[in-house]
Amino acid sequence: MMGPQKRQLWSLSGSHMLNDIMTAGIVPALMPLYKEAFDLTYTQSGTIVLISYLVSSVMQPVFGLWTDRTPRPWLLPLGVFLTGLGLALSGFVPSYEWLLVVIALSGLGSGLFHPEASRGAHLAAGGAKGTAQAIFQVGGNAGQALGPLMLPLFVLSTGLPGLIWFLLFGAAGAWLMWRILPWYRERLNEERRTLKEVRGKNRPLGLVFLVLVVLLRSWTQIGIAGFLPFYYLHHQIPLEIGEIYTFLFLAAGAVGTFLGGKMSDRISHKWLLFGSMFLTVPFAWLTPLVEGPAGVVMLIIFGFFVLSSFAVTVVYGQRLLPGKVGLVSGLMIGFGVGAGGIGATFLGWIADRYGVPFVLEWIFLLPLLGSLLTLFIPDSRKLETA
Structure with missing residues (x-):
């Protein structure tokens, strides 16, 4: 091959x-x-x-x-x-x-x-x-x-x-x-x-669940990138430092994207996606609770896991809807990110009502829901034999 x-x-x-x-x-x-x-x-x-x-x-x-x-x-x-x-x-x-x-x-x-x-x-x-x-x-x-x-x-x-x-x-x-x-x-x-x-059999319902997982992942990523600097300001950490922490979060995500994509050529897309979302949960929960250098480490690991499925979801979607490479990439990369931005507006509404710390303390529920929705997507290994 x-x-x-x-x-x-x-x-x-x-x-x-x-x-x-x-x-x-x-x-x-x-x-x-x-x-x-x-x-x-x-x-x-x-x-x-x-x-x-x-x-x-x-x-x-x-x-x-x-x-x-x-x-x-x-x-x-x-x-x-x-x-x-x-x-x-x-x-x-x-x-x-x-x-x-x-x-x-x-x-x-x-x-x-x-x-x-x-x-x-x-x-x-x-x-x-x-x-x-x-x-x-x-x-x-x-x-x-x-x-x-x-x-x-x-x-x-x-x-x-x-x-x-x-x-x-x-x-x-x-x-x-x-x-x-x-x-x-x-x-x-x-x-x-x-x-x-x-060409193979289309799995539109599986693709719908996959898009929902991508939306939840995007809401999580954009929620952290958008509200973390405000959270640090709330704790008297200068904006310049908060921006550096946000960069570390996104840079760790880029590393996770690369390694997760390479791993997906060897293991099931479904279980890699599930593992990525599920392993995000504890670090999303701990990031606003742990301070100092340990908190920075939590943030970096959080960024790594939440985006380690970024490349995987594109390939996964292409197998769920064969022959529609452009449409699938538009859904996974474009619509997921764009609707994630709309989701950030909703998170902003919550922050206005309950405060930025509330958003970050409960944001772990998004990847948790995403990991559960992953269970409803057909396994990529079965798609190749169907």
């Missing part, structure tokens, strides 16, 4: 990192700068992130279904370039309305890029589907972790006009994708010739 094509995979992963630095990574962190520049309310500031999430994430299943019918390789370089172009223009627009337009443009580029890029990882995987998705997804997770660090590195010193430099990020990502287009088109032709051999 053919092994993964590493050069193409790392090109896809690198472009994925650059794309996600410019969307899920930096856009939420830019809210204070946008708010000050355009004299916005908190609701208007939140709308910026909502627009970015809706166009880039929630719409991904639609884009994926569109490209499943006719794959469009040119979306790879175009998508990531539009992501950078929209973000760069946001430093120069004259009004809040135009800001929403260019943020939507950036989100559109990201939404177009992800399903087609995930298909590329699928085509480059050979017999190592989990490893291939791990390499691809770790780029995105690294981008989300690195995005907030872009502010202290240069944006805070240059102001919003400094966002013009992200046009180079978009161009670099587009160049990486342009280089692999000949290979991508060739692999698409090979896939069309063998499509009948790889």
Whole structure:
């Protein structure tokens, strides 16, 4: 069985990192700068992130279904370039309305890029589907972790006009994708010739349960990344330290994504997903209760386990719905993250009523419910023999 094509995979992963630095990574962190520049309310500031999430994430299943019918390789370089172009223009627009337009443009580029890029990882995987998705997804997770660090590195010193430099990020990502287009088109032709051999029985109910687990995982991740800095402020820990702890949480998740994806080529997707969610529970419970260095260790282990199934769920979904690679990747990567952002709004409502400590002290219930829902998903090993 053919092994993964590493050069193409790392090109896809690198472009994925650059794309996600410019969307899920930096856009939420830019809210204070946008708010000050355009004299916005908190609701208007939140709308910026909502627009970015809706166009880039929630719409991904639609884009994926569109490209499943006719794959469009040119979306790879175009998508990531539009992501950078929209973000760069946001430093120069004259009004809040135009800001929403260019943020939507950036989100559109990201939404177009992800399903087609995930298909590329699928085509480059050979017999190592989990490893291939791990390499691809770790780029995105690294981008989300690195995005907030872009502010202290240069944006805070240059102001919003400094966002013009992200046009180079978009161009670099587009160049990486342009280089692999000949290979991508060739692999698409090979896939069309063998499509009948790889089709299997669809399991839509199993996919529904899988999407629910991904939503709960996303709510857990975004809940921690969004509310942990406020929790530390509540305990008189400076915001700068809280942001570093959040980075450690997300960086540990990137490591978990990579190792979990590699493990999924050897063990059952169902039980790896169950183990990832179930082992998250004690560390989610202990993180707000344990202070000092031990608390940081708990947070790092928490991040590792909660995202160790990130790549696995993409491959798992592709086996539950064969032949719909773009749609599945849109559901697992895009809709899961986007709806997770909507879930963060619900957690914010709870925090307003009961306080941030209440949210973090009870967030362990989300991965616990996720682990129970995993039991209703068909075992991936049985899918191959069905």
